[in-house]
Amino acid sequence: MSRFAAVDLGASSGRVMVWDGRTLTEAHRFPNGPVRTPGGLRWDLRGLYREVLHGLRRAGPVTSIGVDSWAVDYGLLDSSGSLLGDPVHYRDERTGGIAERVASEIGAETLYDVAGLQVLPFNTVYQLLADDLGRAATMLLVPDLIAYLLTGEIGAEVTNASTTGLLDVRTRSWATGLIERLGLPARIFPPLRRPGDPIGPLLPEAAAEIGRTCRVTAVASHDTASAVAAVPAPGPRFAYVSCGTWSLAGVELPAPVLTEAGRAANFTNEAGIDGTVRYLRNVMGLWLLQESLRAWPGAGFGGLLEAAGHERPFAALVDPDAPVFLPPGDMPSRIAAECRRTGQEPPSSPPALVRCVLESLALGHRRAIRQAVALSGHDVEAVHLVGGGSRNALLCRLTADACGLPVVAGPAEATALGNVLVQARAAGEVAGLAEMRALAAGVEPLRRYEPSGDASAWDEAEARITTVGAGAHR
Ligand code: LRH
Numbered sequence: 495m496s497r498f499a500a501v502d503l504g505a506s507s508g509r510v511m512v513w514d515g516r517t518l519t520e521a522h523r524f525p526n527g528p529v530r531t532p533g534g535l536r537w538d539l540r541g542l543y544r545e546v547l548h549g550l551r552r553a554g555p556v557t558s559i560g561v562d563s564w565a566v567d568y569g570l571l572d573s574s575g576s577l578l579g580d581p582v583h584y585r586d587e588r589t590g591g592i593a594e595r596v597a598s599e600i601g602a603e604t605l606y607d608v609a610g611l612q613v614l615p616f617n618t619v620y621q622l623l624a625d626d627l628g629r630a631a632t633m634l635l636v637p638d639l640i641a642y643l644l645t646g647e648i649g650a651e652v653t654n655a656s657t658t659g660l661l662d663v664r665t666r667s668w669a670t671g672l673i674e675r676l677g678l679p680a681r682i683f684p685p686l687r688r689p690g691d692p693i694g695p696l697l698p699e700a701a702a703e704i705g706r707t708c709r710v711t712a713v714a715s716h717d718t719a720s721a722v723a724a725v726p727a728p729g730p731r732f733a734y735v736s737c738g739t740w741s742l743a744g745v746e747l748p749a750p751v752l753t754e755a756g757r758a759a760n761f762t763n764e765a766g767i768d769g770t771v772r773y774l775r776n777v778m779g780l781w782l783l784q785e786s787l788r789a790w791p792g793a794g795f796g797g798l799l800e801a802a803g804h805e806r807p808f809a810a811l812v813d814p815d816a817p818v819f820l821p822p823g824d825m826p827s828r829i830a831a832e833c834r835r836t837g838q839e840p841p842s843s844p845p846a847l848v849r850c851v852l853e854s855l856a857l858g859h860r861r862a863i864r865q866a867v868a869l870s871g872h873d874v875e876a877v878h879l880v881g882g883g884s885r886n887a888l889l890c891r892l893t894a895d896a897c898g899l900p901v902v903a904g905p906a907e908a909t910a911l912g913n914v915l916v917q918a919r920a921a922g923e924v925a926g927l928a929e930m931r932a933l934a935a936g937v938e939p940l941r942r943y944e945p946s947g948d949a950s951a952w953d954e955a956e957a958r959i960t961t962v963g964a965g966a967h968r
Pocket residue numbers: 504505563564565566584716717718738739740742776
């Protein structure tokens with residue numbers, strides 16, 4: 495079998511991984527994060543690209559490269575193909591109030607009927623409306639931008655384009671009518687490409703940096719779409735939580751669900767591979783922990799987790815999706831303030847706070863999965879928890895208990911796996927989605943957590959965050 499490289503950029507770390515048909519090996523890993531500039535909260539695109547090139551050099555000879563990343567963010571090119579500044583980070587505050595304005599002007603129902611997307615304040619559509627597009631000739635989402643730097647080719651991969659709010663959920667083509675109604679310039683939306691489509695060979699400059707040439711192939715460039723493609727489920731009756739900076743919790747469906755109840759619950763219909771729909775909701779995810787750890791320099795994560803396992807259950811709970819947790823900043827203080835606001839004693843120590851975050855997240859997983867099942871009518875037998883969060887045994891156990899379903903944890907690198915497996919399939923070396931999932935099941939031992947404990951305690955806990963919580967975006 496050939497070797498394939500995945501460039502997988504997450505919001506808090508990036509990596510270049512190599513697949514040789516049986517094993518996935520890390521060639522390079524590097525931190526990523528927001529940079530505060532006078533022009534707002536941004537990504538350091540050149541820094542990221544430098545790390546990508548370094549990783550691809552270390553990867554050795556490969557047949558093809560695929561690029562995926564977090565969703566919604568983009569860079570703008572001018573008419574000469576030059577980048578107009580670093581991409582703005584989705585946690586920047588520039589989109590404040592825009593979603594509400596668009597909903598009152600166009601109607602939230604109309605938007606949902608066209609794009610089937612959950613309302614998050616940072617959806618690309620709202621970012622574009624906050625942006626100055628005067629000199630923009632092309633909008634490229636982050637993985638398409640990296641692919642452009644590597645090959646010079648312009649395009650928009652469809653799974654990630656489905657997170658813009660401007661892709662027609664039925665036809666999977668740009669929603670030109672909506673784009674026009676919003677007054678956005680149609681010229682900036684590049685031709686669409688699908689997972690498995692060839693993008694092109696490396697530019698000579700990129701090949702010189704990497705030390706060899708090869709081709710770049712479109713993958714499911716939305717990281718969550720790649721992760722779901724690599725869920726190691728033997729059949730269709732599964733829910734998933736793709737757990738990293740965000741937890742994306744839901745089910746895989748053959749067609750979108752565009753009901754009023756789904757819209758009111760803020761469920762999204764994002765594009766998966768092979769025409770599948772990722773019917774899911776965003777839960778705030780490990781961001782709550784990552785930002786807490788940033789406030790406690792020197793705290794060892796392993797020790798904190800171990801201690802959190804011995805803390806009193808359900809001592810304090812927050813709605814993990816409260817908008818107050820979205821921006822960067824002091825997370826422990828915000829969690830304590832939320833506890834006080836909702837009449838609870840704030841966690842008294844870092845382990846107690848970690849326990850509060852993990853139980854609150856498990857409740858977020860439960861709420862999203864139960865609603866996904868109820869709204870879609872798609873029954874599930876197990877929850878597959880993939881991504882970095884699958885290494886967090888306490889979170890996996892709490893999620894199994896909260897959902898009342900077995901949790902199958904792993905693979906941790908599901909996103910990179912989904913990326914390389916789509917390339918292997920495009921090269922004719924893997925047959926289809928079922929074979930991709932069977933291969934994904936073999937890369938690391940999967941851990942199974944059976945639900946245990948008192949189910950009614952979780953019902954009460956959910957009632958607590960639902961009645962006292964901010965209600966977030968649902
Ligand atoms: C996860 C993710 C998620 C998006 C968010 C911006 O990395 O792609 O699916 O909603 O980042």
